[in-house]
Amino acid sequence: MSERLSIIVVEPDRERALQIVDSLNDAGDFHIRILSEPASLAGNIRDHAPDVVLIDMANPSRDQLEELALASGPLDRPVAMFVDRSEEGLSAAAIEAGVSAYVVDGMEPRRLKPVLDAAIARFRMFQRMRMELAEAKRALEERKVIDRAKGMIMRARGISEDEAYALLRKTAMDRGRRVADVAEALVTSAGLLG
Template sequence: MRPCRTMDLVPWLHVVDARLMSVRLSIVVVEPDQERARLIVESLCAAGDHEILVIRETTGLARRIGQADPDIVLIDIADPSRDTLEELALASGPLERPVAMFVDRSEQGLTRAAIEAGVSAYVVDGLRAERLKPVLDAAMARFQMFRQMRTELAATRRALEERKVIDRAKGLLMKARGIDEGEAYALLRRTAMDQGRRVADVAEALVTAAGLLS
């Protein structure tokens, strides 16, 4: 395996050899302690060829992570409070990417708070080299699973809303033209085809126009 090479561009940045781009992950490490950050980078390099950005200051964290747009964020906190945990989790963009959080100790309820904040993996008893890869793999898998669930849920809600609008549009046509439900839907569909639009869009336009005229 090619050694993982880094170079210090600014105090919080490490970048692995760019020739490994096709096989590496982009990882942001949030770690204020320089020595712990070095150990984490070495452990990640031992696990694979990755692009690693180390952020030691949490000021402007959301902006820095957004600019980096990593595949995953790894946060190491020695002794988190609920406020700090939630602030770091939300700043890491848990809805856009997996976030793995390692803590040395955790008070009762913090694990649930972390999960509610969107953290994909919350590991108590500190960060150990041998745990990095399996935890990151699990965090990414869990994130993908929940993102698919969110996508499917959003699609289901959108379909239900569109069905409600179509039903309202059919009701308007039935009342205005004295036709039955089947004829009303056929009219909506024919209009949609003639205009090159979706039935739901035609129905929404009709309902909106009816609302303006009422």
């Protein structure tokens, strides 16, 4: 995120929106854009690519909550949602939709900065976890391909697993490629031939 955070505030009530802007200005130096119409959220997110989205709602329905959360791009940025009242299960639905902070009992100016900080920290933590999970999945898939390639080499040459891996590694080094890439090429070409 940039040094000076850009924030889109979704608040239909003008007075309340100005109160939020004042609270944010008291808390730091932010570039703030107010949206009074939640229906235009997705387009504004796409056009302005804010660092954070703050949504203030009186009593959202499950559909409104999910629509607003998804429109605000919760996988791309922290989303903090302030609601006056919340039906049972809505906070869980908000978190499942990707909202980084879901605060019941509305937005209080003194709580705005700590909630914003918590939403950003939580978003970054989940972003790291998503990246680590994707890396682990990629590594597992590569391991499976390497194992398949080793098995093919072992059968074709009548050699041990260690020797098959050594051959894969030497071929990769000779060609300036990764072992997983050489294994993938071998598995793919064998699939074309078989």
